[in-house]
Amino acid sequence: MEDIITKTDFKIISGFIKKICGISLDYNKEYLIRHRLCSLLEKKGFDSYSRFSKFLETNCTTSFNEELISSITVNESMFFRDMHPFDALSGTILKELFRDRKKINIWSAGCSTGQEPYSIAMVIDIFVKENSPEFDDVKYTIIASDIDPKVLAYAESGIYSKFEVSRGLDDEKLAQYFTKQNNGYYKIKSFLKEHIKFVKVNFKDMDIEIFPMFHLIMLRNVLIYFCGDLKTKIIKQVENILHEDGYLIIGSSENLYSLQHNFKYEIIGNTYSFRKIV
Ligand SMILES: C[S@@+](CC[C@H](N)C(=O)[O-])C[C@H]1O[C@@H](n2cnc3c(N)ncnc32)[C@H](O)[C@@H]1O
Structure with a gap:
C-alpha cells in the first residue's frame, strides 16, 4: 500500500466521505485518514488509494458505505465523560x-x-x-x-x-x-x-x-x-x-x-x- 494519498485522490475520498456522512477532512490530516482506512482497503483488496478513489466514483454499495463510515468515525467515549x-x-x-x-x-x-x-x-x-x-x-x-x-x-x-x-x-x-x-x-x-x-x-x-x-x-x-x-x-x-x-x-x-x-x-x-x- 502506498504511504501517501495524493491531493487529487484525497479530494475524491474526502468529498465522498463528506457526501455520505458530513465528516469534513483536511489534507493536513492525510496521515490520519490513511491510518483509519488502511485495514479496510487491505480487506477489500485495494493496493492503492488511486484505485480506491476510482472505485468510490463508480461502484459503491450501502454496505460498503457503512464499512467506510465505521472506519472513519471516531468512537471514543467513556462513562460520565467530563463529569x-x-x-x-x-x-x-x-x-x-x-x-x-x-x-x-x-x-x-x-x-x-x-x-x-x-x-x-x-x-x-x-x-x-x-x-x-x-x-x-x-x-x-x-x-x-x-x-x-x-x-x-x-x-x-x-x-x-x-x-x-x-x-x-x-x-x-x-x-x-x-x-x-x-x-x-x-x-x-x-x-x-x-x-x-x-x-x-x-x-x-x-x-x-x-x-x-x-x-x-x-x-x-x-x-x-x-x-x-x-x-x-x-x-x-x-x-x-x-x-x-x-x-x-x-x-x-x-x-x-x-x-x-x-x-x-x-x-x-x-x-x-x-x-x-x-
Ligand atoms: C466521539 S463520539 C462521541 C460519543 C459521545 N457522545 C461522547 O461524548 O462520549 C462521536 C460519534 O459521532 C458519530 N457520528 C459521526 N458522524 C455522524 C453522523 N453523520 N451522524 C450521526 N452520528 C455520527 C460517530 O459514529 C461517533 O460514534
Missing part, C-alpha cells in the same frame, strides 16, 4: 424537567458505544431514588442514536470490558447497575436498559419527523467533525425538536460561535447549557 454535565443534570436540570411532568424524552445524539446514554440513565435513577416519592411516577425514554451500526450494536448489547467500566464508574455504580459475567465482562442491568432505544441516525440527512419533542438533548463531541453549514443545519433541526423549556448540552471543547441559531447559554456549575430564546 460536570452529569453534575448539572443531577444538581439542577433534572429537578426542573421532572417537575410537573409525567414523561421526559431525552436524546443522546452520536452515542457511540453507549456509555453516554447509560450514564444519563444512571444519573436519573439516582436522582429519582434520592427524591422519592416525588418523581417515582415520571416516565423517561432515552433515544440513543449513531450513524455507525457497529457501535450501535455494541451499545445495545450493554456489555463492557473491565477496562471500559474502569473509565468513569466507581465500585458502587458498577455493583448497582452491572452484572459481572463469567468471562469477566460486565453487563448493564435490564431495569436501566429498558429506558433506552437505540436507533441509527445520520445527521447529514436526518428526518426529524421520526423524533418526539425532547426535553434534553446531549449532542457531545460530534459537531467538531462537521463543517459550519452542516453544523448550522443540525443545530436548527435540534432547535425544532427541543421543547421551549428544554436543554441542549454540547461537548466541553465545542461551541456554537459563528453558527446561526436561536439559543442563549446558561452556565450551570462548569457546564454551558443552551436554552431556546422564546
